[in-house]
Amino acid sequence: MNRNLEQIKQDYQNIKVPDTLKSQVETAIAQAKKDIAANAVSEKSNPGNIRKSRQNTTDKTPASIFRFPFVKAAAGVAAAAFLLVILANSGPSVSHAMEQIPILGVIAKIVTFREYNHQEKNMEANIKVPEIEIKDEEGKILEDATEKLNSNIQSYTDEIIAAYEADRKASGGEDTQAVDLDYEVVTDNDTLFSLRFHQTVTQAGAAQMEKIYHIDKQTGKMIALKDLFQDNADYQTPIYENIRQQMKEQMAQDESKIYWVDSDMPESEFLELPDTVNFYVNESGKLVIVFDEYQVAPGYMGVVTFEIPTEIVKDIVKDGYLL
Amino acid sequence: MNTPKVQQMQQLVEQELLASYDALYRLAFTYVKNESDAMDIVQESAYKAIRSAASVRNKAFIKTWLWRIVINTSMEFLREKQREISCDVMQEYGKEDIYLDFDTIEALDILNEKERAAVVLRYFEERKLQEIADTLDETLSATKSLLYRSLKKMKIKLTEGEFCHES
Numbered sequence: 288m289n290r291n292l293e294q295i296k297q298d299y300q301n302i303k304v305p306d307t308l309k310s311q312v313e314t315a316i317a318q319a320k321k322d323i324a325a326n327a328v329s330e331k332s333n334p335g336n337i338r339k340s341r342q343n344t345t346d347k348t349p350a351s352i353f354r355f356p357f358v359k360a361a362a363g364v365a366a367a368a369f370l371l372v373i374l375a376n377s378g379p380s381v382s383h384a385m386e387q388i389p390i391l392g393v394i395a396k397i398v399t400f401r402e403y404n405h406q407e408k409n410m411e412a413n414i415k416v417p418e419i420e421i422k423d424e425e426g427k428i429l430e431d432a433t434e435k436l437n438s439n440i441q442s443y444t445d446e447i448i449a450a451y452e453a454d455r456k457a458s459g460g461e462d463t464q465a466v467d468l469d470y471e472v473v474t475d476n477d478t479l480f481s482l483r484f485h486q487t488v489t490q491a492g493a494a495q496m497e498k499i500y501h502i503d504k505q506t507g508k509m510i511a512l513k514d515l516f517q518d519n520a521d522y523q524t525p526i527y528e529n530i531r532q533q534m535k536e537q538m539a540q541d542e543s544k545i546y547w548v549d550s551d552m553p554e555s556e557f558l559e560l561p562d563t564v565n566f567y568v569n570e571s572g573k574l575v576i577v578f579d580e581y582q583v584a585p586g587y588m589g590v591v592t593f594e595i596p597t598e599i600v601k602d603i604v605k606d607g608y609l610l
Numbered sequence: 611m612n613t614p615k616v617q618q619m620q621q622l623v624e625q626e627l628l629a630s631y632d633a634l635y636r637l638a639f640t641y642v643k644n645e646s647d648a649m650d651i652v653q654e655s656a657y658k659a660i661r662s663a664a665s666v667r668n669k670a671f672i673k674t675w676l677w678r679i680v681i682n683t684s685m686e687f688l689r690e691k692q693r694e695i696s697c698d699v700m701q702e703y704g705k706e707d708i709y710l711d712f713d714t715i716e717a718l719d720i721l722n723e724k725e726r727a728a729v730v731l732r733y734f735e736e737r738k739l740q741e742i743a744d745t746l747d748e749t750l751s752a753t754k755s756l757l758y759r760s761l762k763k764m765k766i767k768l769t770e771g772e773f774c775h776e777s
Contacts, residue, residue: 291766292733292761294714295714295715295717295718295764296733298715299636299715299734300636300734302636302639302715303645304631304635304636305635305645307649308631308632308635309628311649311652311653312627312631312652312653312656313628314653315653315654315656315660316624319657319658319659319661320620320660322661323660323661586646587644587646587647589646
C-alpha cells in the first residue's frame with residue numbers, strides 16, 4: 288500500500304488558520320513584554336518563576352490569556368458572567384406589553400441591516416444589526432410588533448457596541464480586541480420565526496455567545512422558552528434532566544467531551560436550566576437548547592447544543608410548536 | 611537586565627513569530643487536532659518565546675527554536691489533557707492499525723512526537739534537513755533515519771531521490 292504524501296500535504300495545507308490568530312499572538316507578545324518589565328522589579332525575590340509572575344501581573348484578563356481548558360477554569364467564569372449581563376438586559380421578557388390580538392400567520396422577514404464597523408490598530412468591530420418587518424397575512428405591517436422586536440434587537444446590539452466602545456476608550460485604542468456579531472434565520476416555519484445571533488469576542492481567548500429571538504407566527508409576539516409550554520408547567524426539570532443524561536452519555540462514549548456534570552468542580556456544575564437559555568426549533572420540529580461557550584462546558588467545547596426528545600415534554604408543550 | 615542585546619533578540623523573535631504564526635499553528639494543529647487548542651498553544655508558545663528570548667544565543671536558530679517550543683507546548687498540553695481524562699477512565703492507546711485508509715493528517719497519528727514534527731517540517735513546510743535536525747536536537751543522519759522510519763510507518767514510498775534531496 289502506497290499512501291500519497293501529496294494528498295496528506297494537501298490536507299495539511301487546508302488547515303484553516305483562524306483570522307483572529309494574529310491578534311492573539313500579538314496580545315501574547317505584548318503580555319510577555321509587560322510581564323518581563325514587571326518581573327524586572329521583583330526579579331530578586333522571585334527569580335525566573337514565569338508561571339507565578341504571569342498570574343501576578345495579568346491584572347486585566349486574569350488567567351484568560353491562555354485558555355487551556357483544563358487548568359484555566361477562571362476564564363470561563365468571566366466569560367459566562369459577561370453573557371448573563373447581556374441576557375438580563377435584552378431578554379425577551381421585557382417585551383410583555385405587546386399587543387395581545389391574535390393574528391393568523393404573520394410573516395416576518397429581514398428587510399435591511401445596518402453595520403457598525405470600526406478598526407483601529409489592534410481593535411476591530413464588525414457588528415451587523417438587522418431590521419425585521421412583521422406583517423399580517425394581508426401584507427400590512429404590524430407596527431407595534433415590528434418596533435418591539437427591532438428595539439429589542441437594537442438594545443442588545445447597542446449593549447455590545449457600548450462594551451466595545453468602553454474598552455476602546457479605557458485603553459485609548461491600545462487594547463487588542465475583535466468583536467464580531469452576525470445573524471441568521473434558524474427557523475421559519477408555520478409557528479415560529481427565529482433569528483439567531485452569533486457573537487464572538489476575541490481578546491486573549493475567543494468567547495462565543497448566542498442570542499436567539501423568536502416570533503410566534505400566530506400572534507406576532509416575541510416569545511421565550513416558557514411560552515412554548517402551558518402556563519406554570521414545570522418544563523425546566525424534564526429538560527434539565529434530559530440534558531444531564533445526554534451529557535453523561537456523550538462523555539461516556541467520547542473521552543474528548545467534557546461537560547460540567549458530576550465533575551470535581553462544584554462551582555461550575557450545571558445545576559439548572561436558566562429561564563433565559565437560548566433555544567430554537569430545528570427542521571424536524573424538535574426543541575434544541577443552545578448553551579454559550581463556557582456555560583456548561585470548558586471553552587474548548589465551544590457553543591454546545593442539545594436536541595430534546597419531544598416525548599419528555601409532550602404533556603406540557605402547547606400544540607403546534609414541537610413535533 | 612534588559613540589555614540592548616536582549617532587546618534586539620526579543621525584537622527578532624517577535625518578527626519571526628509574526629512572520630510564521632500560521633505555520634506554527636498548523637504544526638500545533640497536527641498534534642491537538644482542533645482550532646481552539648491549537649490557538650492556545652500558539653499563544654502560549656509566543657508568550658514563552660518572548661519571555662525567554664534572552665536565552666537564544668544565535669539569531670540563526672530562532673526559527674527552529676520556535677518550532678521546538680510549539681512541539682513541546684503541544685506535548686505538554688496533550689499530557690495535561692491525558693492526565694485529566696485518565697482520572698476516571700483508563701484508556702488504551704493501540705491505534706496503530708486504524709488509519710490505514712486515510713490520506714489526511716490523521717495519517718500522522720501513527721507517528722511519535724519527533725517523527726511527526728520531522729514529517730510536517732520536511733514535507734509540508736519544506737524545511738531543510740539541517741533545520742529539522744536543529745529543531746529536534748538530532749544529528750543530520752539521525753534525522754534522515756527518523757524520516758525514513760516515519761514514512762515506513764505511514765506506509766509511504768517515495769521515488770528514489772525524493773527523500774534526501776536538499777533544497
